[in-house]
Amino acid sequence: MSTTATVPPESSKASMLYDPKVRGLVYQGALVVGIGLLFYLATTNAIDNLRAARIASGFGFLSSTSGFDVNQTLVPYNATSTYGQAFLVGLLNTLLVAVIGCILATFLGFAMGIARLSSNWIVAKTAMVYVEVIRNLPLLLQLLFWYIAVLRPLPDARNSVSMGAGFFLNNRGLFVPRPLFAADAWLVWAALAVGIVGSVAFAVFARRTQEQTGKQYPVVLTSLALVLGLPLLVWLVLGLVTANPISFEMPEQQRFNLRGGLQVIPEFVALTLGLVVYTSGFIAEVVRAGILAVSKGQSEAAHALGLRSGPTLKLVVIPQAMRVIIPPLTSQYLNLTKNSSLAVAIGYPDLVQVFMGTVLNQTGQAIECVAITMAVYLTISLITSAGMNIYNSRKALVER
Amino acid sequence: MAVQSLSFIRTAPVEATPPPTAVRGPVGWVRENLFSSPLNIALTLLVAFLLWIALPPFLRFMIFDAVWTGSDRNACREDVIxxxxxxxxxxxxxxxxxFxxxxYPPAERWRVDTFFALLTVGAVWMLWLKAPRRGLGAAYFFIVFPVxxxxLLTGSERIGLPExxxxxxxxxxxxxIVSVVGIVLSLPFGVLLALGRRSRLPVVRLASVTFIEVVRGVPLxxxxxxxxxxxxxxxxxxMSVDRLxxxxxGVALFASAYMAEVIRGGLQAVPKGQYEGAMSLGLGYWRMMYFIVLPQALRIVIPGIVNTFIGLFKDTTLVSIVGLLDLVRTIEASRVDPVWAxxxxxxxxxxxxxxxxxxxxxxxxxxSLMVERRLAAGQRR
Incomplete structure (x- = not known):
């Protein structure tokens, strides 16, 4: 660069070398050139290497036949399906284990977090030991433990362990009653949808009424009645009028085998168990920190205003604790979703196992497979953090 | 006068009677902590029942029924012993x-032992907050020790150690090795990324944010x-890359992104006056960071760094999935060995x-809890 010629003599006493703006531009330019060079070298090398290995790049492989089977599929899939369908199968399996895992981990985590704060010595100490042990053991080890040391040695199908209510456990997995839906079962779902919409509408109505007139309605009870009661009512009426809309096919213990029912593969059981137990340890700590973050003065002030302990919890403590709990809780959900990729270690057909494992090995399309898989996880986490930011901006304390 | 003589005024205080046995000593403790309400009684009984189911088999498995000596599978088979x-x-x-x-060749294992000893020296030097010459310790841990x-571990004929x-x-x-490389590389890179994320230069900031968010958004x-x-x-x-x-x-990239977020927290916690003070002294950006900001920021986030390292240490098990022979993989290989079936x-x-x-x-x-408490000592009321 020819610098000296362009600088007007009176503009600055110091040399342009010391101008922060110029320096900033130079630094950024160097960074862009460096990153660009890195990308250029990597791309040219990759193109050369792929050409040498005779791998056609591009996403065309997604529509060719996969030729492998998957042992748990939520959508129709077989060996003649395409790689694109295999991707969908893996994605749905990941989402399934993530959703079920998040729900169960929340219950267990909240129970353990509250138990750690219990005034009951033995309850608090047991919860503390549970949390410390679970949090300090690698998840992979816990998964292997559940899969190989707990589920593998279970008896075979001939000697299945009955857990009551039509649940059986053996080394081929967990057998549960299979729900069978009759033609008019959609009415039950419709009733459920009506119940949910109705309870939301009622909650909005109740809040408005309370804000205007101070009159309170039993929101929780009404919502429960609407969400649970309405579908049950429809179910019962349909069962009396026509045939039972939703019936269950129970697994039956036969001489050599179990018949009927829904088989949940042991990989799914082990992965869900491992993820739920591991994440619950972290959620317990989040919950404990959240409850401790509400200072004692808050509940004392509520008592002084004449609120009993029930309304104090409901109206004062829990809303403030939830504000602290929800952001880290969401990141635990994200962690659980990302950790479900450890499925590859025990052979559960999740996105990583199916797409980054089998498909990548069969096609050799490393860049495409890695990019797609990473993009999926990235999308999930970006959507979640966007939602979290909206929540935070709505719930954040408004100060001065 | 008469009234006064009738009244009784105690001249010495009454000796305090001891509290009833129900509220002190072991009985009081049990009543207070285990059986204070019907709900607590039920919970205590429930947990005690669960422990009674779970603990004895656990102890029997780990200690009482365990086999301590033997040379092959026969020592651990129920039908044999x-x-x-x-x-x-x-x-x-x-x-x-x-494990x-x-x-590693048995004749050369002293080199691994020496490596562990060198690591212990470095770790103690870094973690012991009152250790002498901690700056020298950092130089040792981040430069001398890795080299x-x-x-030592790879060896070379040139220095007289077989490869x-x-x-x-x-x-x-x-x-x-995986966790140490992770920490040794992720700290400097994490500092750079954190500084980049807080930089005023838009390109630098964009590059850092993109890297950090992408890496943190995907599974290891x-x-x-x-x-x-x-x-x-x-x-x-x-050009081939060693399998190790x-x-x-991968681990170093991954850990850097997480470390960057921890260090960013520390940078944000340093009061603005510190930056302004450094600038008013005429320090440039790097000197300001090196002498004023980073020493304070890093000190604040020692617990965070240690927690990140714990996560990293647990995550090293994942390298077994991509074929490295780490502890989990050696156990997987050994447990299917027919000699010990x-x-x-x-x-x-x-x-x-x-x-x-x-x-x-x-x-x-x-x-990390201990350090956290020590760092918070100033704020304790």
Whole structure:
């Protein structure tokens, strides 16, 4: 660069070398050139290497036949399906284990977090030991433990362990009653949808009424009645009028085998168990920190205003604790979703196992497979953090 | 007068009677802490029942029914020794050298031991807050120790040590190497990324934010698989990357992103006056960071760094999935060995690995709590 010629003599006493703006531009330019060079070298090398290995790049492989089977599929899939369908199968399996895992981990985590704060010595100490042990053991080890040391040695199908209510456990997995839906079962779902919409509408109505007139309605009870009661009512009426809309096919213990029912593969059981137990340890700590973050003065002030302990919890403590709990809780959900990729270690057909494992090995399309898989996880986490930011901006304390 | 003489005025205070036995001593403690309300009575009984179901089998397995000595599977088989068999510690004892060193040549294992000793010196120097010359310790840990360990472990005929290919390394050695490389590389990179994220230069900020968010948004296993399959693609043909090095690159990238977020927290916690004070003294950006801001920021986030390291240490188990012979993989390889084929061997292997990880992770988390309390001492009321 020819610098000296362009600088007007009176503009600055110091040399342009010391101008922060110029320096900033130079630094950024160097960074862009460096990153660009890195990308250029990597791309040219990759193109050369792929050409040498005779791998056609591009996403065309997604529509060719996969030729492998998957042992748990939520959508129709077989060996003649395409790689694109295999991707969908893996994605749905990941989402399934993530959703079920998040729900169960929340219950267990909240129970353990509250138990750690219990005034009951033995309850608090047991919860503390549970949390410390679970949090300090690698998840992979816990998964292997559940899969190989707990589920593998279970008896075979001939000697299945009955857990009551039509649940059986053996080394081929967990057998549960299979729900069978009759033609008019959609009415039950419709009733459920009506119940949910109705309870939301009622909650909005109740809040408005309370804000205007101070009159309170039993929101929780009404919502429960609407969400649970309405579908049950429809179910019962349909069962009396026509045939039972939703019936269950129970697994039956036969001489050599179990018949009927829904088989949940042991990989799914082990992965869900491992993820739920591991994440619950972290959620317990989040919950404990959240409850401790509400200072004692808050509940004392509520008592002084004449609120009993029930309304104090409901109206004062829990809303403030939830504000602290929800952001880290969401990141635990994200962690659980990302950790479900450890499925590859025990052979559960999740996105990583199916797409980054089998498909990548069969096609050799490393860049495409890695990019797609990473993009999926990235999308999930970006959507979640966007939602979290909206929540935070709505719930954040408004100060001065 | 008469009234006064009638009234009774005590001249010495009444001796306090001891509290009733129901509120003091063991009985009082039990009533207070275990049976204070009907709900608590029920909870206590429930938990006691659960412990009564779970604890005795656990202790029987780990200690009372365990087999401590033996040289092959027969020592740990119920039908051979004629009693219920718990953990087969004989198996762990027999395979211990494999779990620690992998297939590192036995004649050269003193080098691994020396590496562990060097690491201990560095770790104690860094973690002991009152250690003398901690600046020197940092130089040792981040520069001298890695170079020395590399020379020591790989060896070279030129320095008189026979070369040991990384394919022979394994067990706890690999676990420790992966986590140490992770921490040694992720701290400097994390500092740079954190500074980049808070930089005023938009391009630098964008590059840092993109890197951090992308890496934090994907699972480690995908980063490892990427390093394993794509790193060879990106290098010129004919140039191969060591099998141990590929996951190391992945782990280092991954850990840097998490470390950057921890350090950013520290940078944000340094009051603005410190930056302004440094600038008014005429310090440039790098000097301001090096002398004023980073020493304070890093001190604040020591607990966060240790917690990140605990996560990293647990995550090193994932390198076994991409084919490195770490502790988990050595256990997986040993437990299917026909010489030790006995029913409880798998469980014993996992119990051993669990103990190893628990001792390290729990110890580190205690340390980070201790530091946190010390750093908060100024704010304590």
């Amino acid at each position: 004629g009693r219920p068999v718990g953990a087969c510690w004989a198996f762990v004892w027999d395979r211990l050298s494999y 620690v060193y992998g297939s 020395l360990s590399f020379l 040991v290919p990384t394919a022979f390394w394994g067990g706890i050695l690999v676990t420790i 296993i995908t980063v490892l698989i990427m390093a394993n399959t794509m790193l060879p693609l990106f290098l010129p043909a004919g 090095l590929r996951p190391l690159v 006995a029913p409880t061997v798998s469980m014993t292997g996992y119990a051993f690995a669990g103990l190893f990880y628990f001792v390290f992770c729990y110890g580190m988390s205690r340390y």
